[in-house]
Amino acid sequence: MEVMRILHMNKGNGETSYAKNSIVQSNIISLGRRVMDEALKKLMIRNSEILSFGIADLGCSSGPNSLLSISNIVETIQNLCHDLDRPVPELSLSLNDLPSNDFNYIFASLPEFYDRVKKRDNNYESLGFEHGSGGPCFVSAVPGSFYGRLFPRRSLHFVHSSSSLHWLSQVPCGEVNKKDGVVITADLDNRGKIYLSKTSPKSAHKVYALQFQTDFSVFLRSRSEELVPGGRMVLSFLGRSSPDPTTEESCYQWELLAQALMSLAKEGIIEEENIDAFNAPYYAASPEELKMAIEKEGSFSIDRLEISPVDWEGGSISDDSYDIVRFKPEALASGRRVAKTIRAVVEPMLEPTFGQKVMDELFERYAKLVGEYVYVSSPRYTIVIVSLLRMG
Amino acid sequence: MEVMRILHMNKGNGETSYAKNSIVQSNIISLGRRVMDEALKKLMIRNSEILSFGIADLGCSSGPNSLLSISNIVETIQNLCHDLDRPVPELSLSLNDLPSNDFNYIFASLPEFYDRVKKRDNNYESLGFEHGSGGPCFVSAVPGSFYGRLFPRRSLHFVHSSSSLHWLSQVPCGEVNKKDGVVITADLDNRGKIYLSKTSPKSAHKVYALQFQTDFSVFLRSRSEELVPGGRMVLSFLGRSSPDPTTEESCYQWELLAQALMSLAKEGIIEEENIDAFNAPYYAASPEELKMAIEKEGSFSIDRLEISPVDWEGGSISDDSYDIVRFKPEALASGRRVAKTIRAVVEPMLEPTFGQKVMDELFERYAKLVGEYVYVSSPRYTIVIVSLLRMG
Numbered sequence: 001m002e003v004m005r006i007l008h009m010n011k012g013n014g015e016t017s018y019a020k021n022s023i024v025q026s027n028i029i030s031l032g033r034r035v036m037d038e039a040l041k042k043l044m045i046r047n048s049e050i051l052s053f054g055i056a057d058l059g060c061s062s063g064p065n066s067l068l069s070i071s072n073i074v075e076t077i078q079n080l081c082h083d084l085d086r087p088v089p090e091l092s093l094s095l096n097d098l099p100s101n102d103f104n105y106i107f108a109s110l111p112e113f114y115d116r117v118k119k120r121d122n123n124y125e126s127l128g129f130e131h132g133s134g135g136p137c138f139v140s141a142v143p144g145s146f147y148g149r150l151f152p153r154r155s156l157h158f159v160h161s162s163s164s165l166h167w168l169s170q171v172p173c174g175e176v177n178k179k180d181g182v183v184i185t186a187d188l189d190n191r192g193k194i195y196l197s198k199t200s201p202k203s204a205h206k207v208y209a210l211q212f213q214t215d216f217s218v219f220l221r222s223r224s225e226e227l228v229p230g231g232r233m234v235l236s237f238l239g240r241s242s243p244d245p246t247t248e249e250s251c252y253q254w255e256l257l258a259q260a261l262m263s264l265a266k267e268g269i270i271e272e273e274n275i276d277a278f279n280a281p282y283y284a285a286s287p288e289e290l291k292m293a294i295e296k297e298g299s300f301s302i303d304r305l306e307i308s309p310v311d312w313e314g315g316s317i318s319d320d321s322y323d324i325v326r327f328k329p330e331a332l333a334s335g336r337r338v339a340k341t342i343r344a345v346v347e348p349m350l351e352p353t354f355g356q357k358v359m360d361e362l363f364e365r366y367a368k369l370v371g372e373y374v375y376v377s378s379p380r381y382t383i384v385i386v387s388l389l390r391m392g
Numbered sequence: 393m394e395v396m397r398i399l400h401m402n403k404g405n406g407e408t409s410y411a412k413n414s415i416v417q418s419n420i421i422s423l424g425r426r427v428m429d430e431a432l433k434k435l436m437i438r439n440s441e442i443l444s445f446g447i448a449d450l451g452c453s454s455g456p457n458s459l460l461s462i463s464n465i466v467e468t469i470q471n472l473c474h475d476l477d478r479p480v481p482e483l484s485l486s487l488n489d490l491p492s493n494d495f496n497y498i499f500a501s502l503p504e505f506y507d508r509v510k511k512r513d514n515n516y517e518s519l520g521f522e523h524g525s526g527g528p529c530f531v532s533a534v535p536g537s538f539y540g541r542l543f544p545r546r547s548l549h550f551v552h553s554s555s556s557l558h559w560l561s562q563v564p565c566g567e568v569n570k571k572d573g574v575v576i577t578a579d580l581d582n583r584g585k586i587y588l589s590k591t592s593p594k595s596a597h598k599v600y601a602l603q604f605q606t607d608f609s610v611f612l613r614s615r616s617e618e619l620v621p622g623g624r625m626v627l628s629f630l631g632r633s634s635p636d637p638t639t640e641e642s643c644y645q646w647e648l649l650a651q652a653l654m655s656l657a658k659e660g661i662i663e664e665e666n667i668d669a670f671n672a673p674y675y676a677a678s679p680e681e682l683k684m685a686i687e688k689e690g691s692f693s694i695d696r697l698e699i700s701p702v703d704w705e706g707g708s709i710s711d712d713s714y715d716i717v718r719f720k721p722e723a724l725a726s727g728r729r730v731a732k733t734i735r736a737v738v739e740p741m742l743e744p745t746f747g748q749k750v751m752d753e754l755f756e757r758y759a760k761l762v763g764e765y766v767y768v769s770s771p772r773y774t775i776v777i778v779s780l781l782r783m784g
Contacts, residue, residue, distance in 0.1 A: 051545065052544040052545055052547070090544045090545060092543075092547070094532065099499040099500065099502050099503065100499075100500075101499075103495050103496055103499060103533065104494060104496045107491040107492075107493075107495060107535045108491065108492075110491050110536070111491060136541055138534070138541070138542060138543055138544055139534075139535070140486065140532045140533060140534045141495065141532060141533040141534075141535075142530070142531075142532045142533075143499045143502055143531070143533075144502075144531075149528055149530070150530060151484075151530055152444040152482045152484045152530055153443065153444055153482060155444070155484070
């Protein structure tokens with residue numbers, strides 16, 4: 001399974017599209033905003049002489065959220081410059097995602113984006129602020145994998161990424177044996193599951209963790225070359241709070257999807273061995289794993305590392321003892337919404353293995369399973385938010 | 393008519409698509425290559441210390457030519473670095489076109505492009521050249537009009553544009569009268585025509601020339617801010633060699649298209665007044681007009697300015713007294729090919745005014761008219777190629 005080809009959100013504007021089902025991701029962007037604003041403030045204060053800032057949003061996807069992050073960034077910088085009484089610098093804003101992402105969709109809303117930026121700027125001017133006329137914004141798209149170089153050396157001052165770094169560059173391979181120079185990759189022996197689970201063998205845990213370490217190191221090394229010293233990076237993505245990668249917060253959305261798939265297999269609609277062979281190119285990392293990778297790579301210092309629980313619809317959970325009591329119809333409706341959100345993201349991944357024609361049935365069953373689960377439990381994701389400083 | 397919205401080539405991969413009908417544009421890129429290579433050589437020799445080059449191709453369109461120019465640029469730089477025995481710098485390659493351009497189409501062939509660049513680089517290495525391992529290339533897309541700023545200040549070293557600058561930012565407006573503060577724009581009174589013609593009133597000549605001067609000045613001013621001093625720019629586009637904008641080399645492709653439209657109007661298939669009101673956002677400039685605009689703007693010196701005739705299928709014409717004697721079926725076949733090339737470019741422009749359903753008939757008639765003309769004449773376009781140096 002080539003991740004480059006199958007890792008993209010559901011296209012277009014239809015009922016199952018990512019564009020129509022991306023509120024969770026939008027909420028995660030909002031959740032990270034405070035940390036992002038703080039990082040931007042430190043960046044702006046330290047770099048008062050720079051006239052042109054290079055900014056990148058990695059894994060922008062294509063939907064209403066695609067311009068949300070850079071829109072927030074521009075707004076924060078405009079406000080900061082106003083507070084600091086200095087002109088807004090030129091902003092070069094790069095949107096990155098894999099080449100299969102629907103960039104045309106984003107470009108169609110660019111004229112409106114530019115209008116909005118300009119209008120906000122004019123508001124300042126009409127209020128009599130000296131530096132109302134801000135520097136221009138230049139939006140570009142950079143198609144490619146962020147697990148590798150994307151930008152020229154020292155061309156960036158700020159990197160942002162939300163809801164993307166939980167995707168791996170590839171499905172982890174099983175243990176590798178070299179026999180007479182021949183490399184043999186075993187499968188993960190992850191029967192009846194599509195991600196790490198209580199029943200997964202320890203070897204699967206190992207290769208998943210290793211794949212994350214490898215990928216995240218390449219990510220950091222690439223960004224360390226692209227960022228100027230003193231540059232900053234704010235990353236938020238799905239992770240976990242406990243060392244165990246098989247607690248419910250880490251994997252239960254996949255567990256239920258595996259259950260839905262298995263129910264189809266039991267009825268002979270799909271092949272059970274296809275489920276055994278399929279593993280998601282996903283990893284929910286723990287803060288400790290993150291710290292380890294960052295320290296090992298050595299170019300970045302951690303300015304802030306937070307974990308934040310959100311419910312499965314992306315709602316923020318302030319109280320740790322949070323528990324929602326739902327009536328059954330409400331829980332089932334929530335299940336349908338959650339299933340739609342997840343379908344918009346994972347359908348392109350599942351289709352090549354299980355076929356397009358079972359998708360409706362699969363996600364109907366999944367919606368029911370999620371609904372039942374939401375009724376008896378209060379499931380949550382753990383969002384990891386990390387703010388990094390490029391040292392040197 | 394909003395040029396931003398209607399100026400894009402025919403999309404997709406079908407029979408009438410630009411992707412399938414863009415050999416003329418490809419030939420024009422080849423025609424300009426010698427001048428481009430010369431400019432790159434001067435640039436590289438003068439800037440031996442620069443580790444990262446910013447390069448832009450403006451009006452890249454979407455089709456097999458979209459990556460041709462930047463591919464040529466990378467090849468030339470790799471060869472030059474080999475000759476000069478120095479490492480290949482990092483290359484930031486920006487592809488620009490209007491937001492309605494099909495960028496997804498280009499991105500789909502990017503992995504192949506990167507492979508090709510890498511392979512060429514490896515060839516050098518395998519031949520034992522020291523600097524085989526070249527700096528990486530970073531391709532990005534910058535959607536927007538080149539009649540305005542697109543890039544941060546002094547971020548570019550080389551700008552290229554082929555077959556694009558004959559398109560204006562808007563259809564020129566007729567004479568403007570201010571009466572009691574009310575602006576009245578008259579139409580061009582260009583009856584039965586869709587571009588400048590022998591029958592066009594002098595006022596139409598004036599506003600077309602003025603629109604070109606305005607647009608080209610904005611283009612130069614924008615690029616002068618984006619290019620570093622010493623940066624270079626090579627532009628090639630359809631122009632004319634004579635001062636008169638109504639000679640056949642300047643406008644006859646539009647003249648015949650107007651004839652085809654008028655024949656439809658005579659039969660009541662379309663409205664004649666729609667033809668009267670329609671004017672193409674196009675201008676074939678003369679070398680004198682170019683020089684005037686460049687001198688007036690003042691940031692660039694002209695390193696080279698050439699005009700080069702090509703036949704209507706993009707074939708280079710070496711002998712000025714060139715005349716092809718064609719048999720009738722050959723001429724008609726040529727007419728069909730020329731009509732397809734032009735349809736791929738102007739159909740999105742004509743459709744909103746004349747309707748989608750007349751397009752097949754229109755271009756069938758056009759193909760016949762072009763065929764007849766090609767039989768009795770040897771029509772040609774004049775390609776203007778200009779190489780500019782950013783002074784300062």
